[in-house]
Amino acid sequence: MIVSPCISICKTDPKTGYCYGCGRTMQERKIWKLEETTDEWKKENLEIIQKRLTGWQLESFKESYTYKIENGISLFKKKLLDE
Template identity: 55%
Template sequence: MSVLSPCISVCLHDPATDYCYGCGRTRAEIQTWKSPQTDQEWKTKNLEEIKARLSGFQHEAFERSYAYKKKHGVSPIKELKLKGEYK
């Protein structure tokens, strides 16, 4: 089974750490996720690593949004953007 991208459409990186405020990935990790050569084992491991980076409200919001994305195919924010209800 393929690992779903952790992107939850909150794409803004912290200038000090380069971690995305939404998914916790670095720009380099995002590029690795996009590569067709990246295997599912790496993605599974990286998903656990990025979850460990998040804490408090950020971790809770990510978990809720990622669970929603796994169930519905898009994150809640992406869904609102597609409907034109979020800018």
């Protein structure tokens, strides 16, 4: 199973249409939730969205996504729970 790239920062840039947190479009977010979406598509999409992100945004995504894979929760949600 491939973990969703959602890192709980769900705001869309009105200019690009990409999520500030994960870099996906609304359509890509919907496709991730479909049962018939293949792991191959998800792997390709992960590569695509990481090419959209740059600088601190890309580093923040990688750090939070890695944490989510290892711990089952994004860094953003963890910080909310720790407060």
